[in-house]
Amino acid sequence: MVKKNVVVIASVVIAGAIVATYVLSGSMNMGVEGSGNRQEPVTPIPENxxxxxxxxxxxxxxxxxxxxxxxxxxxxxxxxxxxxxxxxxxxxxxxxxxxxxxxxxxxxxxxxxxxxxxxxxxxxxxxxxxxxxxx
The missing domain is CATH 2.60.40.420 (Cupredoxins -  blue copper proteins)
Incomplete structure (x- = not known):
């Protein structure tokens, strides 16, 4: 099994100005059966x-x-x-x-x-x- 850490930085540019930047990170299974079952990152919600x-x-x-x-x-x-x-x-x-x-x-x-x-x-x-x- 080959695992690689991936970091993606994406910026949204409107009218020449960066209005948002997203940084996504995680690990991907490369060339492994079943690697298409990626889940979106979940942000923990405080209790109560x-x-x-x-x-x-x-x-x-x-x-x-x-x-x-x-x-x-x-x-x-x-x-x-x-x-x-x-x-x-x-x-x-x-x-x-x-x-x-x-x-x-x-x-x-x-x-x-x-x-x-x-x-x-x-x-x-x-x-x-x-x-x-x-x-």
Whole structure:
């Protein structure tokens, strides 16, 4: 069995500017039967986290559930189930995921009650809200 480590660096260039860079690494079986069963990397989700899926570029229907409701001290994890890259960026600057690709996630723990509106930077029509209440 021959195994090789592979690192792929890919940049997305729009209008002459790099807008996203992805670094993927892992091992591939070269010339081994069954090597076509590769799985996408899985990002671990914190225990007791409320999961919000990024499902599409569809305005307020882009995130599910929307709004997400949690208590102070709880964590929300956004998982990108869409094929494109997205961000989870709060309008008030409290959190920003940076670009997350398909299958990747971003987690944030809320320490204050309130309503936190967020959007996707490359797709500002993608909007969501996290409602945080006292425990």
């Amino acid at each position: 986290s409320t999961v919000v899926k990024i499902v599409a570029n569809a305005g307020s229907n882009s995130f599910s559930p929307n709004p997400a409701e949690v208590k102070v001290g709880e964590t929300v994890t956004w998982v990108n189930d869409d094929s494109g890259g997205h961000t989870v960026t709060s309008k008030d600057g409290v959190f920003d995921s940076g670009m997350i690709g398909k299958g990747q996630s971003f987690s944030f723990t809320f320490d204050k009650a309130g309503e936190y509106q967020y959007f996707c930077e490359p797709h500002p029509n993608m909007v969501g809200t996290v409602v945080v209440t006292e425990s």
